[in-house]
Amino acid sequence: MEIQCAMTVYLLKKGNSMRSSSNAGRPWTEPSFSSLILKIPMEQVSSAPSAGVAKRVPSHPLSPLTSSEIINVAQLVQALYPASTSLQYKAITLSEPPKAQLVSYLEAEHNGGRTRHVERTAFVCYYIRNTDKLHEAIVSLSQQKVTSNVRLGPNIHGPGDAQEILLIEKIALEDEAVKAEIAKLQLPKGTAVISDPWIYGSDGVNDEKRMYQCFLYMRDPHNPSNTNSNYYAFPLTISPVVDAVNLKVIRIDLLPAGADQTVKEPQPFEIPPPNEYDPEHQQLRTDVKPLNVVQPEGASFKVTQVGETGRVLEWQKWFFRIGFNQREGMVLHDVRYEGRSVFYRMSLSDLVIPYADPRHPFHKKAAFDLGDAGAGVMANNLKLGCDCLGSIHYLDAVLNTDKGEPWHLENVVCIHEQDAGIGWKHTNYRSGKAALVRNRELVVQSIITVANYEYVMAFIFNQAGEVKYEVRATGVVSTQPVDDGVEVPWGTTVHPGVLAAHHQHIFSLRVDPAIDGHNNRLIYEEAHSMPRSDFNPHGVGYTVDQTLVEKSGGLDLDIEHNRTFKIQNTAVLNP
Secondary structure (H helix, E strand, C coil), X not given: CEECCCXXXXXXXXXXXXXXXXXXXXXXXXXXXXXXXXCCCCCCCCCCCCCCEEEEECCCCCCCCCHHHHHHHXXXXXXXXXXXXXXXXXXXXXXXXXXXXXXXXXXXXXXXXXXXCCCCEEEEEEEECCCCCEEEEEEECCXXXXXXXXXXXXXXXXXXXXXXXXXXXXXXXXXXXXXXXXXXXXCCCCCCEEEEEEECCCCCCCCCCCEEEEEEEECCCCCCCCCCCCHHHCECCEEEEEECCCCEEEEEEECCCCCCCCCCCCCCCCCCCXXXXXXXXXXXXXXXXXCCCCCCCCCCCEEEEECCCEEXXXXXXXXXXXXXXXXXXXXXXXXXXXXXXXXXXXXXXXEEEEECCCCCCHHHCEXXXXXXCCCCCCEXXXXXXXXXXXXXXXXXXXXECCCCCEEEEEEEEEXXXXXXXXXXXXXXXXXXXXXXXXXXXXXXXXXXXXXXXXXXXXXXXXXCCCEEXXXXXXXXXXXXXXXXXXXXXXXXXXXXXXXXXXXXXXXXXXXXXXXXXXXXXXXXXXXXECCCCCCCCCCCCEEEEEEECCCCCCCCCCHHHCCEEEEEECCCCCC
């Protein structure tokens, strides 16, 4: 089930009537955020702080692949080919056990029963290097053999990888024809030109090959040694297209900078002033007093290491496992509250950023950031710059390089607590006495950098049985050149000669609910006014109607009727 709206989830348990509250959803637009909300109305409790990390326990079927397992999988796949055949690995990751098998394993595990053996398997996506031969394989680590190896058909392309993207940048800038076009700009000597490769967007026109569209920028030519220069303030009108198989520039597009499709040969470049974001180039505020977040007894959560790569997190009645993979980044499994099953699995599935400029080649700018690259691959080292405060715990991850070797990523997930203001308050106006409870939250967060953009993505839990998924967009807008004095309806001029095209950020969550078991349903509620009648003479009456979602499909928000989505288990009532 993939959800792109806010929703409220209820647990029902026999004996009492259901207490509820609704949470109307809204589309995600900058700088707002999307949220998936789980509400379990229960008493709020506190517990004594515990140590941040517990002792290590044996591995688990949901633990990500270890370094040695990644090496082992690559060797088993390579053994299918002659030793001289070079493979380009896009992903070597855990192939999660079948749900039907794992559900019984988890229930036995939580109930103290005997768990049955679960086969350990890996999913592999790879190319035969320098060809268009894309394969997907399943490797049994338990049996030490490749159980499935399928070459995918035409027009199916694999994602980029970190090593490939850097190589594409180099190829674009070292091409002699590209250098000749750049020379026409007559840039100052020593100017550093930068290439941003984008996976080539499909438009049905000569797009069968796997290609990259590279957009060129330059650092501030008056300070070219500044490697942190905001080169998005200097977009160029030259855009090489690189064949990702032959690793050659196959075409050079010239970008329209006017109000129509017209393109011009590169002319001597008029250099605008820089527009730097680095703090050392800013006049910072001097009137801000220190604000310290201190937890002298440490955090109240506990992280248990499970084998080499698995982690279990416990906090304020919450229990869940944290995984990490190339495509989705962080993944939550087996989410439980006070021992009750809530979610089998939660992750971000993908996000797409369609841009509004209809002109070639900008119309191809529609990045699928997870499918084109991967949230795991693009994850930041959060110790280098994170908005976490207080007592913080970091998690590392292991992915793979294009050669099938382990790639260690440090501090890609941070865990911390935060005060989120008032959780509940009431004042007895007769006595004047106020009762108040603070809202403490647990944040499990990752930040990814996708060229110009950063996304701050967090699962946020609180003491009232609520979990939210929050995304914040930051970073720098993707820019393109625009002529002086030109205004277009599909973008905004943000700096002299610099246009930022309108665009959207659309997120797709993968949510597998398991509220008190797996017999769940999805409904939506809507508020409808009652017709005027003798019973409703003033027209103030309205009803809340439920509709059961019985088939897969797209469902929109309906603000006019306050449409609210709910996942329910109708067989169990909340206490």
